Amino acid sequence: MATGSVREVLPPALDSHSDPPPIFDGTTRLYISYTCPYAQRVWITRNCKGLQDKIKLVPIDLKNRPAWYKQKVYPANKVPALEHNNEVKGESLELIKYIDSHFEGPSLFPDVKSQKFLISCFSLFSYIDSFYKTATSSFKGDGSKAGVAFDYIETALSKFEDGPFFLGQFSLVDIAYAPFIERIHPFLLEVKKYDFTLGRPKLATWIEEMNKNEAYTQTKSDPKDLVQSYKERFMVLHLFKSLSSIGNFSTLILLTCFFCRLSFEHWGFSACPHHEKKN
Ligand SMILES: N[C@@H](CCC(=O)N[C@@H](CS)C(=O)NCC(=O)O)C(=O)O
Numbered sequence: 001m002a003t004g005s006v007r008e009v010l011p012p013a014l015d016s017h018s019d020p021p022p023i024f025d026g027t028t029r030l031y032i033s034y035t036c037p038y039a040q041r042v043w044i045t046r047n048c049k050g051l052q053d054k055i056k057l058v059p060i061d062l063k064n065r066p067a068w069y070k071q072k073v074y075p076a077n078k079v080p081a082l083e084h085n086n087e088v089k090g091e092s093l094e095l096i097k098y099i100d101s102h103f104e105g106p107s108l109f110p111d112v113k114s115q116k117f118l119i120s121c122f123s124l125f126s127y128i129d130s131f132y133k134t135a136t137s138s139f140k141g142d143g144s145k146a147g148v149a150f151d152y153i154e155t156a157l158s159k160f161e162d163g164p165f166f167l168g169q170f171s172l173v174d175i176a177y178a179p180f181i182e183r184i185h186p187f188l189l190e191v192k193k194y195d196f197t198l199g200r201p202k203l204a205t206w207i208e209e210m211n212k213n214e215a216y217t218q219t220k221s222d223p224k225d226l227v228q229s230y231k232e233r234f235m236v237l238h239l240f241k242s243l244s245s246i247g248n249f250s251t252l253i254l255l256t257c258f259f260c261r262l263s264f265e266h267w268g269f270s271a272c273p274h275h276e277k278k279n
Pocket residue numbers: 033035036037038039062077078079080090091092093270271272273274275
């Protein structure tokens with residue numbers, strides 16, 4: 001399995017007071033946020049291919065975003081974005097494939113072995129959004145309702161015998177899922193007392209194996225911060241939904257004002273559903 005053995009010193013995030021880097025000077029830059037799971041996919045890919053010296057990390061503070069990011073780098077104003085060959089590209093799933101095929105380092109896409117392999121690959125990439133939706137929709141109720149999503153993963157992990165990963169050998173599919181499983185697992189464990197690895201041995205082994213990969217572990221956040229961030233987002237949403245369903249309009253308005261104030265002042269909520277608390 002590819003690993004990133006170089007432990008790098010991570011640069012501080014750039015904010016609205018920071019100058020832009022010398023954009024389009026020939027340097028390849030990966031714009032990320034340390035807390036964004038989409039950006040984390042691309043960051044893991046870069047590390048797995050050993051591209052720490054070839055692709056410079058440029059972390060952005062999403063809560064206090066520099067204006068030049070939207071104006072000069074990436075008009076969509078999101079992370080991740082990759083500056084390469086005088087162009088800036090976005091979308092994490094596109095970027096991990098792009099980096100794998102345009103840069104040196106071990107291939108993160110195993111040779112196509114069979115039709116079964118191709119179908120698995122296609123289905124797993126297509127299922128990611130449903131996986132996240134199903135798993136997180138359960139946050140407001142009984143955590144075990146997410147079981148269907150974790151069963152899907154357990155079945156997928158049982159398809160190939162030549163390794164513990166989705167396609168047997170480690171690949172971009174594992175990278176695509178890892179940041180989301182990293183967040184959902186500790187949240188369900190702490191808040192719902194639901195351990196989705198129980199009775200799902202393949203998924204338990206997958207997490208164990210992923211945690212041996214330094215290229216990935218170097219990108220992980222503190223699980224306590226992840227849980228806190230999900231609590232803030234999902235529990236507030238749940239409260240709003242419950243109040244609106246019982247029609248208590250004035251309480252809803254008051255609580256909305258209260259939480260908005262708290263969110264903006266203390267937590268710096270952004271459009272990113274994975275935004276974590278400001279340090
Ligand atoms: N579909 C995009 C999603 C990227 C995304 O939503 N990133 C969030 C951070 S986790 C972001 O930049 N949000 C800022 C905003 O929406 O203004 C991808 O896969 O790259």
